[in-house]
Amino acid sequence: MEILEKREGKVVFTASYLRRVAYSTLVDEIRRRRRRRESPLEEPDGNARDPISPAPSPHATAEGRRISESIHGCLQGLLEDRRRAVTLHLQGHSVPQAAEILGWKPKRTENLVYRGLADLRQCLTTKGLNP
Amino acid sequence: MNADPLPFSQISDADLRRAFAQRSDPHPAESPCPEPERLWDALHMDPNLPKEEARRIVDHLAVCPECAEDWRLAAHTSGRLSVEVLREMPTREVNLQHKPHHFPKGWAAAAILAAAACIPITSWFIQKAAESPTRSAVTYTIEETTPETLSRNGAVLTWAAGPAGTRYDVVVMAGTRPVKTAKRLEEPRLVLDEATLAGLAAGTLLQWQVTATTPDGQKVASESFEARLE
Numbered sequence: 001m002e003i004l005e006k007r008e009g010k011v012v013f014t015a016s017y018l019r020r021v022a023y024s025t026l027v028d029e030i031r032r033r034r035r036r037r038e039s040p041l042e043e044p045d046g047n048a049r050d051p052i053s054p055a056p057s058p059h060a061t062a063e064g065r066r067i068s069e070s071i072h073g074c075l076q077g078l079l080e081d082r083r084r085a086v087t088l089h090l091q092g093h094s095v096p097q098a099a100e101i102l103g104w105k106p107k108r109t110e111n112l113v114y115r116g117l118a119d120l121r122q123c124l125t126t127k128g129l130n131p
Numbered sequence: 132m133n134a135d136p137l138p139f140s141q142i143s144d145a146d147l148r149r150a151f152a153q154r155s156d157p158h159p160a161e162s163p164c165p166e167p168e169r170l171w172d173a174l175h176m177d178p179n180l181p182k183e184e185a186r187r188i189v190d191h192l193a194v195c196p197e198c199a200e201d202w203r204l205a206a207h208t209s210g211r212l213s214v215e216v217l218r219e220m221p222t223r224e225v226n227l228q229h230k231p232h233h234f235p236k237g238w239a240a241a242a243i244l245a246a247a248a249c250i251p252i253t254s255w256f257i258q259k260a261a262e263s264p265t266r267s268a269v270t271y272t273i274e275e276t277t278p279e280t281l282s283r284n285g286a287v288l289t290w291a292a293g294p295a296g297t298r299y300d301v302v303v304m305a306g307t308r309p310v311k312t313a314k315r316l317e318e319p320r321l322v323l324d325e326a327t328l329a330g331l332a333a334g335t336l337l338q339w340q341v342t343a344t345t346p347d348g349q350k351v352a353s354e355s356f357e358a359r360l361e
Binding site for chain 1: 151152164176186189206302309
């Protein structure tokens with residue numbers, strides 16, 4: 001496997017080598033995170049989740065859980081393709097990225113995201129969580 | 132006293148993303164959690180992974196907050212999600228009452244750990260031609276060289292060139308509306324003619340992204356760039 005090459009007098013890692021290292025490191029990191037989730041009594045390491053703010057009130061916690069449940073429920077109520085497009089949108093992907101991942105045309109994906117978000121918002125509103 | 136939450140019709144995309152990312156209770160999924168390798172393959176459109184399987188993995192992300200978080204980690208590590216987007220999505224209990232959010236230390240540590248665990252990974256993302264006054268023969272970071280404001284007469288998107296033989300795919304959007312798509316460009320520039328820009332109002336913010344395919348077949352995706360139309 002070619003790892004190093006010389007370009008203009010400099011020794012650099014090849015793109016394919018860098019990509020493989022990034023891939024294997026990331027896979028190892030995800031596996032390590034999954035093991036930690038399954039063994040919550042393990043001693044926390046440096047990557048353990050730290051509190052980012054004072055603990056929310058019980059009301060805020062309960063309200064947050066209701067909102068979270070509502071989002072999940074409304075997502076499951078979307079048409080399959082709209083749900084997929086909206087899921088990637090909620091994950092932070094752009095429309096072109098989502099289209100590529102799902103194997104659809106950008107225009108179709110754009111429509112699915114637009115209509116899916118509208119359906120999601122409508123569903124959340126009908127849940128009656130806002131006063 | 133808690134602030135009144137907004138009606139959901141007024142909740143921004145950023146707030147929805149935050150709420151989605153802060154789900155903490157996984158729901159029974161029809162499919163088991165995919166192996167990390169399959170997450171990577173789906174995220175990077177590996178041709179050996181059938182699209183239907185990629186879609187099933189996306190279905191799983193909708194019900195499994197932990198896999199959704201792993202996906203975001205993988206996407207950020209490979210440059211597919213910016214830090215700014217990740218900052219919208221901490222991994223805490225949902226709170227749409229607009230309390231301040233902070234970039235979670237766990238996330239930063241995990242992403243940095245994965246990236247810094249091996250120096251070559253860091254090099255992959257930040258490797259530049261700064262040492263040389265001229266562009267080196269190989270660049271792995273696509274940087275834009277386009278002005279912030281584009282004229283309707285002769286709007287040209289430009290970016291730093293890759294090694295000789297690199298081909299470029301470009302997608303230009305105005306919000307969620309596609310403006311132009313170009314495939315396998317041989318030069319690091321894309322002209323947006325007046326006909327392409329005709330339906331866009333003055334002041335429209337264009338977002339565009341470049342995916343470069345180097346001669347050895349590697350794909351490098353840029354960040355999303357922005358330019359405003361005169």
